[in-house]
Amino acid sequence: MFPGRVTETEMTLMLMNPKMGLATLSTPSLVLDKAVLAANAERMTSHLKDQAIRFRPHMKTAKSIDVARMAIAGNFGGVIVSTIREAEYFADHGISDITYGVSVLPDKLPRIAALVRRGVKVGVILDQCAVAEQISREAVRFGITLDVLIELDSGERRSGVTADSAELIEIGHVLERLPGTRLQGVLTHAGQSYQCRTIADIERIAEQERLSVVTAAERLRAAGLRVDVVSVGSTPTVTHGTNFEGLTEVRCGVYMFGDMMQSQIYSCSRDDIALSVLATVIGHRPALNMALIDAGALALSKDRSTGAPGLAEDIGYGLVMDMHCERRIGDVKVGHVYQEHGMLVSSGPFPFDALPVGSRIRILPNHACLTAAMYDGYNVVSGADDSGIEFWPRVNGW
């Protein structure tokens, strides 16, 4: 861009990282295709529009207010988050209805109470009577009343009570009886949908997820308790769910970006993947039939979800596309990762001519949530148009 001897002024301009295009962006960098993101957001919003339910996007994947604005467009404006830091960040950026989607404990209360005192409507989830009692005591100490959802286990076997359990009703009564808490409803996440390998299986899990909370809500109501929110969600079950009867809310998050894992379990096509890592080929190893790139375990994460049994293709640590993400390069994938090196491999002779040293690639990740978490923000392009790259910050950490 600056032929001949570089002057001090030109040097300063270079270091300002002007993001003049993918060819000059420093690598590795995280790239987000805004056109694809917009289509993904709109598709999900439309899919849910005809249902009598509210859609609450999960921001754990994107952790960006710019992305959140696209996800809540056309919806009621609330989000769900996976960390308190996300809750604080989205509140700072004007989102006023936030569910914290991990079992709450009293040690999280000071920061949550600060948000509530600022006027943010914060929902929390729990699945234990003893915790409900502790949360009540702490909420009273902080002078707040917390909206609480009882978490259900709809088959994931992670957290939550079962819909038929005695504890469900006990927790409901505790929340209703004690000060500082307000029973808002029930919530579940059928994370086992990620293990599905057919759409029929996903539909079955979606119905199991729905039945879990609908049954729980009926039992709580039969016990004289008020249940306003009946909430489900995971990207596969929401994408393929057709029966939303009895639900008031659905949630999901990774659909915004998609990833190779989601494309292999029918949540999206490969063309719907909005997130990728820009990397540079830094070496050729003809004797090993491999090439090296400057993106390794930190740039891509070590998630190996496409290595799970029953998936169409194991893409190692990422699938390799050309710089504008228009076509795949042969069957090249990231076969191995070191901290900062990645090794490109191919099943046949490696296409060294297509990937000269210094050339740039885009890598579609296994798992968008984990790959994005390695970066402080997104370099935003729109399809092959990289003429005005914006930078959208992310909020990492806790």
Add this chain to the structure above:
Amino acid sequence: MFPGRVTETEMTLMLMNPKMGLATLSTPSLVLDKAVLAANAERMTSHLKDQAIRFRPHMKTAKSIDVARMAIAGNFGGVIVSTIREAEYFADHGISDITYGVSVLPDKLPRIAALVRRGVKVGVILDQCAVAEQISREAVRFGITLDVLIELDSGERRSGVTADSAELIEIGHVLERLPGTRLQGVLTHAGQSYQCRTIADIERIAEQERLSVVTAAERLRAAGLRVDVVSVGSTPTVTHGTNFEGLTEVRCGVYMFGDMMQSQIYSCSRDDIALSVLATVIGHRPALNMALIDAGALALSKDRSTGAPGLAEDIGYGLVMDMHCERRIGDVKVGHVYQEHGMLVSSGPFPFDALPVGSRIRILPNHACLTAAMYDGYNVVSGADDSGIEFWPRVNGW
């Protein structure tokens, strides 16, 4: 800490995150034991003191100036880094001799040149003639002369030329002949030492690593080229290496913190692990013989290095210690991770009594480099003394 109703002043104090001890720190948090770190740093410095070599600590694991100061104490003051952002950060904090330890390409030159122009001595590595020529051209454009090390492949089969290759001598001549570059020496990293399962094997790899660069240096000198730096390094080979003849420099990094993988390949004992993740037990699942914690794939990383064949014990995603890291809790480990949830498992009946809901644990990670990278800094304790927790920032990203 604040009994009774919380006043506005108390609330403000709580939110200032005063780090009054591990019991009140928000979780998950990264904890660094300064006493253990100091012992690790001193042990390596002493181990190398009697050799006629310079020790250049690798900062890719710690990425912290506070840690770097302990690592360079008693040594010559230079470091090696894995990203340009680390180089910039350490230069900003006064370190003036920095090697960038990943094959350089012209696109990295603007930021490297800016460091050189500021007076930082930056070493770069490469292993291709064509790249040497490109670097020369760019260095001239930027008005700098770069110190270049030729990278050798001493058996890892990742990057580098072999010691007996024709290309080694060609690159040497190119660097010597062209303007903008200065042949400084040879460097290798025997990363295959991580695959060793006996100390005898590590010693064999250490000797292979040494011979690789010593042979390369002899060949370059025989070709009339000057070789000042002959550099090797990996934590296993430096820890167990006994013959340093012909070397001028050694490098390693993860020894500062240690981790479960390193403890299983004889680089350290479990007591030498300085890095851990503080987490809170957020739920019990008696029916599944498991407990849930608020540290998952993002808090621990998905590195599964202790699952590699031949290691003593597969600790899943981390080994569980009590809050002060004084003793292991049964044989509890993190068996599964979701984005923000971890699942504690035990081979026998789960010790629920030892780990009540709300209790805190310290998790020793598989791979310190990847776990630390998920955090913006370290909460620093000294053994069981957590009375005055300092916060040491890290530099992540590229």
